[in-house]
Amino acid sequence: MNILSDLGIVYALLGAAVAVLFAGCGSAIGVGIAGQAASGVVTEDPSKFAKVLIIQLLPGTQGLYGLLVGFITLSKIGILGGGVADVSVTTGLLILAACLPIGIVGLLSGISQGKTAAAAIGIVAKKPEQFGKAMLFPAMVETYAILALLVSFLAVNGIQV
Amino acid sequence: MGNTKYTYAVARIRALEVSLFSDAVIGQLMASRTAEEALRLVREKGWGDPSGSGDMDSVLKREEEKTWEVIRDVAPDMGVFDVLSLPKLYHNLKAAVKEVCTEKRTPGIFYDDCEIPGEEMLRIIENREFSRLPGSMGRVAEEALETLLHTRDGQLCDVLIDRAALEAIFEAGKRSGEPVIEDYADTTVAIADIKIAVRSRKTGKSADFMRSAMAECGSINREQLIRAALAGEEEIARYLEGTSYAGGADALRESPSAFERWCDNRMTETMKAQKYETFSVGPLLAYLLARENEIKTVRIILTGKQNGFPEDALRERIREMYV
Numbered sequence: 001m002n003i004l005s006d007l008g009i010v011y012a013l014l015g016a017a018v019a020v021l022f023a024g025c026g027s028a029i030g031v032g033i034a035g036q037a038a039s040g041v042v043t044e045d046p047s048k049f050a051k052v053l054i055i056q057l058l059p060g061t062q063g064l065y066g067l068l069v070g071f072i073t074l075s076k077i078g079i080l081g082g083g084v085a086d087v088s089v090t091t092g093l094l095i096l097a098a099c100l101p102i103g104i105v106g107l108l109s110g111i112s113q114g115k116t117a118a119a120a121i122g123i124v125a126k127k128p129e130q131f132g133k134a135m136l137f138p139a140m141v142e143t144y145a146i147l148a149l150l151v152s153f154l155a156v157n158g159i160q161v
Numbered sequence: 162m163g164n165t166k167y168t169y170a171v172a173r174i175r176a177l178e179v180s181l182f183s184d185a186v187i188g189q190l191m192a193s194r195t196a197e198e199a200l201r202l203v204r205e206k207g208w209g210d211p212s213g214s215g216d217m218d219s220v221l222k223r224e225e226e227k228t229w230e231v232i233r234d235v236a237p238d239m240g241v242f243d244v245l246s247l248p249k250l251y252h253n254l255k256a257a258v259k260e261v262c263t264e265k266r267t268p269g270i271f272y273d274d275c276e277i278p279g280e281e282m283l284r285i286i287e288n289r290e291f292s293r294l295p296g297s298m299g300r301v302a303e304e305a306l307e308t309l310l311h312t313r314d315g316q317l318c319d320v321l322i323d324r325a326a327l328e329a330i331f332e333a334g335k336r337s338g339e340p341v342i343e344d345y346a347d348t349t350v351a352i353a354d355i356k357i358a359v360r361s362r363k364t365g366k367s368a369d370f371m372r373s374a375m376a377e378c379g380s381i382n383r384e385q386l387i388r389a390a391l392a393g394e395e396e397i398a399r400y401l402e403g404t405s406y407a408g409g410a411d412a413l414r415e416s417p418s419a420f421e422r423w424c425d426n427r428m429t430e431t432m433k434a435q436k437y438e439t440f441s442v443g444p445l446l447a448y449l450l451a452r453e454n455e456i457k458t459v460r461i462i463l464t465g466k467q468n469g470f471p472e473d474a475l476r477e478r479i480r481e482m483y484v
Contacts, residue, residue: 033168039172040235041176044173045179118165118172118439119439
């Protein structure tokens with residue numbers, strides 16, 4: 001059994017794990033922070049539930065982006081298709097590198113977006129009519145998660161297995 | 162995620178800030194013809210208990226309690242609010258020492274919503290269990306009790322306890338580790354020192370008396386303030402111009418009540434920055450002070466109307482609102 005050729009698939013799988021794990025953690029923390037703020041507002045004013053729920057969910061997208069990249073990676077290396085592809089160490093490392101952007105940016109932007117969402121929930125608490133503007137501030141953070149998703153997506157797609 | 166422990170609390174406070182009185186509501190209250198009409202207006206705004214007694218004192222007392230109930234409910238750590246509860250604690254100590262010395266019982270002179278409620282404080286002082294009091298309070302209580310028993314000088318006892326309260330507030334501010342609480346504690350002590358200087362000047366007290374009544378703080382130099390107070394009221398105003406309380410100098414020249422109002426307005430002004438904070442204890446402190454300020458202003462209007470004060474005298478005492 002050739003250990004070197006086996007390491008290739010391990011690296012590729014590690015890439016999928018990085019994308020799902022870190023981006024998922026970022027979203028979990030972000031949605032958690034925003035959820036605390038949302039609970040605070042709903043305790044005093046349950047009529048604002050729908051509005052604060054939408055803002056709370058904004059940091060949840062990073063996890064989905066991570067899942068998407070992880071999914072593409074798994075199907076690329078054949079784990080999802082049934083027949084596991086023969087992945088060289090170089091290709092495995094390339095896939096791992098391709099998964100890093102959404103993993104790392106997903107983690108950090110998820111946390112930051114959660115904090116911005118908590119602040120935006122403060123806007124809704126005091127001025128519910130400014131809901132549209134309140135949504136925009138956390139949505140700005142989303143830009144960078146999308147950029148990272150784009151690079152990870154293109155890179156994983158572009159690697160020939 | 163240590164810096165997000167106030168997220169829930171701050172969001173809840175934000176939702177509550179909506180029901181704080183704005184300057185417009187205070188204007189409406191001022192426009193009421195009688196105290197009853199003004200009281201009805203605040204009751205309509207949800208003040209007091211719907212089932213409880215509708216008189217002014219119980220409505221205002223209930224509002225104070227409600228504020229603390231909310232803070233106790235949301236704050237992850239009540240220790241940082243010591244600076245606000247200490248005055249009540251020391252008030253209880255002062256009242257208990259006097260009750261024990263005079264062997265009289267006066268109902269309703271204690272605060273019950275603090276660490277050591279009235280009855281317990283009275284028992285501690287009666288049985289001389291000073292070690293049950295927190296921090297340096299035990300030593301102060303013993304000293305105040307001995308002083309009052311031997312000299313029968315109520316003012317000396319007051320000065321001792323009041324100064325200890327100021328020192329405890331300053332210490333609690335430093336201990337909290339929160340810059341906004343530290344600032345609040347420092348300003349509270351500084352303003353108390355300035356008021357002592359002004360009153361001592363009016364009653365012709367000595368430098369030694371002032372030294373024994375004033376506490377050290379960061380933003381005011383005690384010795385310079387005492388020297389200014391000995392030289393005259395104008396000198397106090399001039400000294401203030403060189404400190405961060407410069408705006409108070411003009412208010413001091415105007416009248417004592419204008420100065421009191423300036424002190425409260427300055428605190429509200431400093432706290433306004435907390436409206437934009439999301440992850441610190443600041444908004445909780447700001448809300449507490451805003452509520453105290455609001456209750457104080459409503460009390461001024463109601464008692465003013467009850468006693469037929471002219472509108473100008475009331476306007477001079479109306480505080481700026483936080484929202």
